[in-house]
Amino acid sequence: MIILEMDKISQEFGGLRALDNVSLKINEQEIFGIIGPNGAGKTTLFNIITGIYVPIEGDLLFKGQRINGTAPYDIARMGIARTFQNIRLFDKLSVLDNVRIGCHGVTHSGFWASVLGLPISRKEEVFILDRAEKLLQLIGLYEKRYEYANNLAYGEQRRLEIARALALEPSLVLLDEPGAGMNPQEKEELMKLIRQIRDDLHLTIVLVEHDMNLVMNICERIAVLNYGRKIADGTPAKVKNDPQVIQSYLGAGA
Amino acid sequence: MFWEQLINGLTLGSSYALIALGYTMVYGIVQLINFAHGEIYMFGAFAGLFLVLSGVNVFIALLGAMVFCMLLGMLVERIAYRPLRGKSSRLSALISAIGVSIFLSTLMALYRGTNTTRYPEIIGNSTFSVGSIQISSLQVIILLVSALLMVGLQLLIQKTRIGKAMRACSQDLEASSLMGINVNRVISATFAIGSALAAAGGMMVGIYYNAVWPYMGTMAGLKAFAAAVLGGIGSVPGAMIGGLSLGVMEIMGVAYLSSSYKDAIAFAILILVLFIRPQGIMGQKISKKV
Numbered sequence: 001m002i003i004l005e006m007d008k009i010s011q012e013f014g015g016l017r018a019l020d021n022v023s024l025k026i027n028e029q030e031i032f033g034i035i036g037p038n039g040a041g042k043t044t045l046f047n048i049i050t051g052i053y054v055p056i057e058g059d060l061l062f063k064g065q066r067i068n069g070t071a072p073y074d075i076a077r078m079g080i081a082r083t084f085q086n087i088r089l090f091d092k093l094s095v096l097d098n099v100r101i102g103c104h105g106v107t108h109s110g111f112w113a114s115v116l117g118l119p120i121s122r123k124e125e126v127f128i129l130d131r132a133e134k135l136l137q138l139i140g141l142y143e144k145r146y147e148y149a150n151n152l153a154y155g156e157q158r159r160l161e162i163a164r165a166l167a168l169e170p171s172l173v174l175l176d177e178p179g180a181g182m183n184p185q186e187k188e189e190l191m192k193l194i195r196q197i198r199d200d201l202h203l204t205i206v207l208v209e210h211d212m213n214l215v216m217n218i219c220e221r222i223a224v225l226n227y228g229r230k231i232a233d234g235t236p237a238k239v240k241n242d243p244q245v246i247q248s249y250l251g252a253g254a
Numbered sequence: 255m256f257w258e259q260l261i262n263g264l265t266l267g268s269s270y271a272l273i274a275l276g277y278t279m280v281y282g283i284v285q286l287i288n289f290a291h292g293e294i295y296m297f298g299a300f301a302g303l304f305l306v307l308s309g310v311n312v313f314i315a316l317l318g319a320m321v322f323c324m325l326l327g328m329l330v331e332r333i334a335y336r337p338l339r340g341k342s343s344r345l346s347a348l349i350s351a352i353g354v355s356i357f358l359s360t361l362m363a364l365y366r367g368t369n370t371t372r373y374p375e376i377i378g379n380s381t382f383s384v385g386s387i388q389i390s391s392l393q394v395i396i397l398l399v400s401a402l403l404m405v406g407l408q409l410l411i412q413k414t415r416i417g418k419a420m421r422a423c424s425q426d427l428e429a430s431s432l433m434g435i436n437v438n439r440v441i442s443a444t445f446a447i448g449s450a451l452a453a454a455g456g457m458m459v460g461i462y463y464n465a466v467w468p469y470m471g472t473m474a475g476l477k478a479f480a481a482a483v484l485g486g487i488g489s490v491p492g493a494m495i496g497g498l499s500l501g502v503m504e505i506m507g508v509a510y511l512s513s514s515y516k517d518a519i520a521f522a523i524l525i526l527v528l529f530i531r532p533q534g535i536m537g538q539k540i541s542k543k544v
Contacts, residue, residue: 050432052428052432071431071436072428072431072432073431073432073433073434073435073436073437076431076432076433076434077434081432081433082432084429088426088429090421090422090425090426090429091425092421092425093418093421093422093425097418097421100418101418101419101422101430101433101435102433102434104415104418104419104422104433104434104435107415121414121415124415125415164433167433168433168434
């Protein structure tokens with residue numbers, strides 16, 4: 001089953017072609033990696049999938065439904081969650097509240113219900129709290145739930161972003177350089193966590209990453225971008241030996 | 255004398271605070287200085303007046319004015335700001351806000367004339383003494399209603415789902431939208447809440463000074479804006495503190511210096527604060543993220 005399909009997507013910024021005719025198919029419950037040198041268009045791709053940008057050409061299909069032009073919060077509610085390359089937590093909220101905000105997309109009580117404290121909104125608050133605490137236990141930050149998000153260590157902040165993304169009950173999670181700035185041991189734990197959430201929550205995971213070791217280890221399939229073009233895709237073994245990839249990405253001598 | 259002036263100052267200051275909250279909340283989320291906010295306050299004062307004149311109980315009239323301005327605030331956001339959001343610079347939204355401000359005050363002037371209208375005698379304004387201090391029952395009511403509204407606002411922001419969404423949006427609008435928060439709805443709710451508070455302020459000031467007129471929003475709006483900056487724009491407790499302290503300082507200035515400097519005092523304080531502490535009392539230093 002294909003969960004996300006990009007069909008000849010192109011994007012331009014002031015004449016610069018950030019993405020050129022990129023087509024990708026991502027299967028349900030796979031861990032898919034997108035790699036490429038800086039400026040290859042990886043983050044642009046994420047911004048298109050999440051609705052921040054509307055592509056100038058091409059179609060974006062999520063579970064068979066065309067989603068280009070859909071508002072970011074609607075796409076989020078359809079089940080696409082993400083983390084950010086440069087961590088974007090709500091610094092001045094507690095760890096717990098950060099995850100609770102993530103639950104926003106799966107709850108419904110409106111403005112008046114919440115102003116008047118109607119039972120529906122209270123019931124939802126209980127549900128959200130329970131859910132947020134379970135997620136924090138899963139990623140191992142339960143003990144720190146009352147701390148401000150910006151007091152967490154760097155690796156913990158990255159994990160918290162993942163928990164916040166999971167709060168949305170997504171079926172597809174986009175991780176933008178989840179291992180950036182982590183030490184080897186933290187990366188080891190991160191890989192375990194990513195596999196665990198895929199297996200336990202039956203999610204599809206797409207990640208952008210620079211760490212080759214991490215990508216080759218964890219991803220089942222990989223796409224390589226270079227200057228906005230897809231130059232290869234397939235299993236890690238296949239991509240690793242693709243001459244074009246070796247030339248443009250790993251360097252001519254590699 | 256001093257204590258009486260303090261009560262006077264707090265009464266005036268609580269109305270500044272109610273208006274300043276709307277400025278600060280809107281700024282906190284969309285970084286727009288909503289220059290039409292003073293006119294919402296003026297419409298609140300008039301809406302309350304019309305309701306009172308048609309024989310409605312004064313507290314129900316207050317609620318009515320708040321609901322009316324809620325809708326007006328949302329309408330202004332929908333028509334004048336939302337179409338510009340994300341498509342043009344913040345300056346265009348600011349100019350649009352000034353346009354709305356002129357439009358609304360002129361609209362009311364056209365409808366009611368520019369003369370001052372008096373509020374009918376609705377609350378028996380008795381005075382009583384606490385020790386040697388004279389307090390009017392009207393002042394007590396204004397202080398109580400303002401305190402109630404501000405506590406209610408704090409609860410809303412801290413405890414409810416929409417409040418959490420507002421806090422998230424004020425920190426990172428784009429990230430919030432990626433969490434499934436309908437940012438347009440949150441922005442709309444922020445305008446609604448700010449406008450309702452301004453309406454309450456407008457009606458109470460109208461009753462207190464026994465006067466409403468179409469251009470009353472201009473100076474009140476500027477002063478409340480000064481109060482919001484004084485407290486630290488974007489900070490909700492800051493707006494409350496800024497409003498109250500500005501009111502007190504203004505009244506003290508009038509009492510001990512000269513009443514002709516009434517308006518100058520507010521802005522002199524603003525300039526002074528900006529020199530010494532540019533981020534305001536409760537504001538945080540902005541450090542640019544790389």
